[in-house]
Amino acid sequence: MKQIFTRKNLPILATTFVLVLLFGTFSVLFDNFLSLRVVTDLFASNAHVGVVAIGMTFVILSGGIDLSVGSVVGFTTIFVATLVGKHEVHPVLAILLALLVGSVFGAGMGIFIQVYQLPPFLVTLAGMFFARGMAFVVSKQSLEINHRFYSAVIDAGIPLTDKVILRAPACIFVAVFVVALVLAHFSRFGRNVYAVGGNAASSLLMGVPVGRTRIWIYTLSGFCAALGGVVFTFRTQAGNATNAFGLELDAIAAVVIGGTLLSGGVGYVAGTLMGVLIYGTILTGIRFYGNLDSSWQRMAIGALLLVFIVIQRLLTRAPAREASH
Amino acid sequence: MNSAPSTIISRFLQSRIVWPLAGLALLLLFNFVFDRAFFEVSTRDGNFYGPMLTVMRLSVVVMLLAMGMTLVIATGGVDLSVGSVMAIVGTLTAFLAVKHHLSFPSLLGVAISVSLAIGVFNGVLISCVGIQPIVVTLIMMVLGRGVALNITGGSPLQVVDSGVLFLGKSFIVGVPVQIFLVVLVFAITVILCRKTAIGLFVEAVGDNETASRLSGVNARGIKVLVYIFSAVCAALAALVSIGDAGSVDPDGLGQMLELDAITAVVVGGTVLTGGRFTLLGSLIGALLIQTLATTLIRQGMDSAYAPVPKALVILVVCLLQSQKFRAQIASLIGNFRKPTS
Amino acid sequence: MLAAAITTFTGCDKKADTQSANPQGGGKKLVVGFSQVGADNDWRVAETKSIRDEAAKRGIELKYDDAKDDMSKQLAAISSFIAQGVDAIILAPKVETGWEPVLKEAKAAKIPVILVDRGIKVSDESLYATLIASDFVAEGKMAADWLAKKTGGKANIIELEGTPGAAPAIDRKKGFADGIAAFPEMKIIAAQSGDFKTAKGKEVTETLLQKHGKDVTAIYAHNDNMALGAIEAIKAAGKKPGQEIIIVSVDAVKAGFESMVKGELNCAVECTPLLGPAAFDAVDMALKGDKFDKKTVVQDRVFDQSSAATELPNRKY
Numbered sequence: 001m002k003q004i005f006t007r008k009n010l011p012i013l014a015t016t017f018v019l020v021l022l023f024g025t026f027s028v029l030f031d032n033f034l035s036l037r038v039v040t041d042l043f044a045s046n047a048h049v050g051v052v053a054i055g056m057t058f059v060i061l062s063g064g065i066d067l068s069v070g071s072v073v074g075f076t077t078i079f080v081a082t083l084v085g086k087h088e089v090h091p092v093l094a095i096l097l098a099l100l101v102g103s104v105f106g107a108g109m110g111i112f113i114q115v116y117q118l119p120p121f122l123v124t125l126a127g128m129f130f131a132r133g134m135a136f137v138v139s140k141q142s143l144e145i146n147h148r149f150y151s152a153v154i155d156a157g158i159p160l161t162d163k164v165i166l167r168a169p170a171c172i173f174v175a176v177f178v179v180a181l182v183l184a185h186f187s188r189f190g191r192n193v194y195a196v197g198g199n200a201a202s203s204l205l206m207g208v209p210v211g212r213t214r215i216w217i218y219t220l221s222g223f224c225a226a227l228g229g230v231v232f233t234f235r236t237q238a239g240n241a242t243n244a245f246g247l248e249l250d251a252i253a254a255v256v257i258g259g260t261l262l263s264g265g266v267g268y269v270a271g272t273l274m275g276v277l278i279y280g281t282i283l284t285g286i287r288f289y290g291n292l293d294s295s296w297q298r299m300a301i302g303a304l305l306l307v308f309i310v311i312q313r314l315l316t317r318a319p320a321r322e323a324s325h
Numbered sequence: 326m327n328s329a330p331s332t333i334i335s336r337f338l339q340s341r342i343v344w345p346l347a348g349l350a351l352l353l354l355f356n357f358v359f360d361r362a363f364f365e366v367s368t369r370d371g372n373f374y375g376p377m378l379t380v381m382r383l384s385v386v387v388m389l390l391a392m393g394m395t396l397v398i399a400t401g402g403v404d405l406s407v408g409s410v411m412a413i414v415g416t417l418t419a420f421l422a423v424k425h426h427l428s429f430p431s432l433l434g435v436a437i438s439v440s441l442a443i444g445v446f447n448g449v450l451i452s453c454v455g456i457q458p459i460v461v462t463l464i465m466m467v468l469g470r471g472v473a474l475n476i477t478g479g480s481p482l483q484v485v486d487s488g489v490l491f492l493g494k495s496f497i498v499g500v501p502v503q504i505f506l507v508v509l510v511f512a513i514t515v516i517l518c519r520k521t522a523i524g525l526f527v528e529a530v531g532d533n534e535t536a537s538r539l540s541g542v543n544a545r546g547i548k549v550l551v552y553i554f555s556a557v558c559a560a561l562a563a564l565v566s567i568g569d570a571g572s573v574d575p576d577g578l579g580q581m582l583e584l585d586a587i588t589a590v591v592v593g594g595t596v597l598t599g600g601r602f603t604l605l606g607s608l609i610g611a612l613l614i615q616t617l618a619t620t621l622i623r624q625g626m627d628s629a630y631a632p633v634p635k636a637l638v639i640l641v642v643c644l645l646q647s648q649k650f651r652a653q654i655a656s657l658i659g660n661f662r663k664p665t666s
Numbered sequence: 667m668l669a670a671a672i673t674t675f676t677g678c679d680k681k682a683d684t685q686s687a688n689p690q691g692g693g694k695k696l697v698v699g700f701s702q703v704g705a706d707n708d709w710r711v712a713e714t715k716s717i718r719d720e721a722a723k724r725g726i727e728l729k730y731d732d733a734k735d736d737m738s739k740q741l742a743a744i745s746s747f748i749a750q751g752v753d754a755i756i757l758a759p760k761v762e763t764g765w766e767p768v769l770k771e772a773k774a775a776k777i778p779v780i781l782v783d784r785g786i787k788v789s790d791e792s793l794y795a796t797l798i799a800s801d802f803v804a805e806g807k808m809a810a811d812w813l814a815k816k817t818g819g820k821a822n823i824i825e826l827e828g829t830p831g832a833a834p835a836i837d838r839k840k841g842f843a844d845g846i847a848a849f850p851e852m853k854i855i856a857a858q859s860g861d862f863k864t865a866k867g868k869e870v871t872e873t874l875l876q877k878h879g880k881d882v883t884a885i886y887a888h889n890d891n892m893a894l895g896a897i898e899a900i901k902a903a904g905k906k907p908g909q910e911i912i913i914v915s916v917d918a919v920k921a922g923f924e925s926m927v928k929g930e931l932n933c934a935v936e937c938t939p940l941l942g943p944a945a946f947d948a949v950d951m952a953l954k955g956d957k958f959d960k961k962t963v964v965q966d967r968v969f970d971q972s973s974a975a976t977e978l979p980n981r982k983y
Contacts, residue, residue, distance in 0.1 A: 030750075031722070031750075032749060033513075035749065037748075038746075038749050041742070041745045041746060041749055041862050044745070045738070045741065045742035045746075046742075047747055048738065049738075054515065062597075062705070063792065070511070075511075078890060091828060097871075110643075112640070112643075114535070115649070116643075116647035116649050116650050117647055117648075117649065118644070118646070118647055119591055119597060119643070121591050121598070122586070122588070122592065122639055122640075122643045123640070123643060123909045125588060125639060126635075126636040126639040126640045126643070127636065128636075128638035129632035129633070129634035129635045130633055130637075130831075131641070133630050133631065133632035133634075133635075133636065134633065135631070135635035136629035136630055136632075136830060136831065137630060137633070139412045140629055140830070140831060140836070141836065142761050142762055142764070142831070143763065144763045144766070144787055144789075145970070146789065154767045161624075163504070176864035181602045184557055186504045192413050223567070232738065234767075235738070235741055235764075235767060235768075236737070236741070236763070236764030236765070236767065237764065237766050237767055238764035238766075239763075240359025240761050240764065240831065241830075241831050242761070242829075242830070242831035242832070243628075243737065244736075244737075244738070244816040245735070245736075246735075247737070249405075249463070250882070252399050252459065253459075253460070254461055256459055256460050257460060261457065262403075262457055262458075262459050263401070263598070270444060280742075283739065283742065284742075284746055286731070286745065287729065287731045287742075287743055287746040287747070287750075288729075288750060290727075290728065290729030290730055290750075291728070291729075292477060292730070293478075293714070293718070293730070293732075294471075294472045294474055294702070294704070294705035294714065294732040295472070295473075295474035295475035295705070296471065296475065296480065297471065297731075297732050298467050298468065298470050298471025298474065298732075298734070299468050299471035299472060299475070300471075301467050301471075302465070302467040302469075303468060305464050305467070306450075306464050308459055309456055309464070310450075310454060310456070313454055313455060313456050314454075317455060323340065350770075362876075369904050370904070374903075374904075375876065376873065376876045376877075378874065379872055379873060383869055414944075441685070474705055478710045478711060478715075479705045479708060479710075480711060480920075480962075480983075481707075481708055481864065481891065481894075481921055482923070483924075484759045494902070512747075548733070566865060568897060569865070569898075570864050570868050570898060571863075571898045572864055572875070572894055572895075572898075572921070573864075574707065574708075574863060574864050574891055576705055576706045576707065577706070577707075577861075577862075577863035577864065577865065577866075577891070582861075619873050620868075622858055622869075622870055622873045622874065622877075623873060623874075623877045625856055625858075627828060627950070628830050628858055628859030629831065629859075631831035653890035
């Protein structure tokens, strides 16, 4: 137990505390809030944001950013729907193809960033426009996916109680999280990511393959974005070129709320999970309150985020200052 | 002053603005070849009128935002709240003019004080509480949009104040007023940054905050200052924008413009990680973005597909800034020339 | 410890279930969830207000959620309404597709769903109780018919489209195209998106007027906001809106009427956002288990400068 409460883990503990505090407050305030159904909903409703944000965590850890993810999610949904609906490709094949396209797209951006030393912001911004435009090229009309495989996946799930079922999107979210946790903290790739974000020049001297790592990072983010798109189709059973517009900002927000520094080198995959859940919990709380008009909903989201971010910040700062004296 | 022309040219070629300018030149070249009418300028009622002028006039809003954003980015930060600041200021001033018949100077006063307050709010949370700039300004972006919607309940408003309309619609010696405004703000900013130590301090904070603090720079003060400046620029952009459109729509005003502003800054040659910055580059970046948007509309590009060429142009402008890419192109051209000569 | 926590969870769940099982049991206040797309224009603001006001009038507790233009947030809102055990759900869907899985959940929880303002595509129509909607395609056609009559079937038109991919943008474009198909001399010379926004409408119109100059005789905008922007652009180009260039738009909100009274906007096809009363009538009937129509199309009207002044005082939105 003692080892968990070290100063290294302080930010993540503070973030967890904030989440618990937030969830606890809403549970006291609203009937039915403290229920397994709300918890599973939290995972299911934010599954696509979560998967994308986990990929984004690696990018931000390396000191980069990926603005293309929302568009890649949108592209993937319409791409899969068109393949299945118009070209009668089996969904499994369509999904694998989509994941491949997303990964290759990410790798392409990584190559531009690495080889030509271009700013990730601009390259992925171009990627964002490109993927959105291509989504409309695939189909301007939204398209439903009518296939037995999809119906089967959507109906499937792990029953937690007789009423509450953990559906595919939530399962994928959890699985991606576990894999990412291992990748970040127990693999050479993970160590390299932190090294690149900490100081690319000196990691190069230490023999870290900076270039290769960076390209893999964007490949991973592209893969996660495509997987996020697949998750989205499992929630909607449809594709639409306009899907997930602006998702990149939600994903980046989740990562940085989770304590990862935008400047790179410092951060946690687990923090990103907390970030996604904190944001999701705030939105759920507002839905349970239910009596705010559009303008007050926006103000409440902002204000709640602010309060809990300040708490998180003060919790991590106070002991750090003590230690430095 | 007394340097030979050749050194001026070589200094120009080494400066950062040369590559965004090259990107802009490429776009204009495209229009010159395929759409000569793009360059037509006529006079109407003694005022200049034509596509180029429209492009310049329309890019003023992003130019103003980009100037504030440049200094913020130079300190290693980012300001996502500018679009929402525009929405608050634009809606509030239009509302006060309609409902309480405030005069233009008081409207200007309200606009400046509201933006000042938001700038202080952002700056203090970032520099004193130590929350990441992207988090603080993202919160302000969501919260601010709510405030803007709350002023009118979301309904649009007509702009009735003649001063605001003057900013957006009128001409001085045939040139749109907002172009003078942007030149004025640019001149003041450049003088403040280059003739005082403020510019150096901003760069110092962006390069290495701890080191700058140890060497006596008031890093916190500088940070608060740049967020205030960014918010005030957004307020001016709001007045220009609503004056031009003649009405305010609280949900649409300024939406996504933070992205355009950041893009203008980065395209212009300022690095997102902070440090050295170029205000002129950001203005060119903003002009480039608007030229591109207008070109796509004039070419009759389907709005749904328009992002694709937009992406390609951004990538090309990016590549122009890469030394390695230029070297590759140069060697390609070299190889191409050899056999013919 | 963990087991205890799970029991608490499931305990709460049961409570939620019993609530939804007898909606009107014991004279309890009715709870209805309303998932709105966003607050992107005054039409939507008016729709939200109509539903909130009607709920208050009937003493119904309304759970309102604004999805900020994000479909996945609408899905989350519906899930959350189900978790809260509301009695009925009103949904203003952002797009046509993608609702089947979440509506199945609602059906399993025996919560009726009433759709407002646009239809959806589902394989099983029993997934929703009823649809109360305007016909976007018909609106586009009405705009085309009016313009054909006004111009004698001769016009060079700039079309200001809504946001790419948005259902009203697709349908209003289709309806208009169908409407002018009968008139060979009515041509759309340029069509560009103005994102349903005033400033963008102005920017696009200004550029297109420079490009196509004197050719343009009419503008068709997918909503009033863009038409208002277009009018400003026409003035900036030194022309008289409403006379030299005829402008027709859809929605007919108050600002549109004011513009018609000023003689600038020529025609606005109404798309009424006041769906609250009809929506709650449907909620009542669905909860009582009454049989009623699967689809109610709201009758939209066409207003032009001649009828605008008399209607303006009645406009609440």
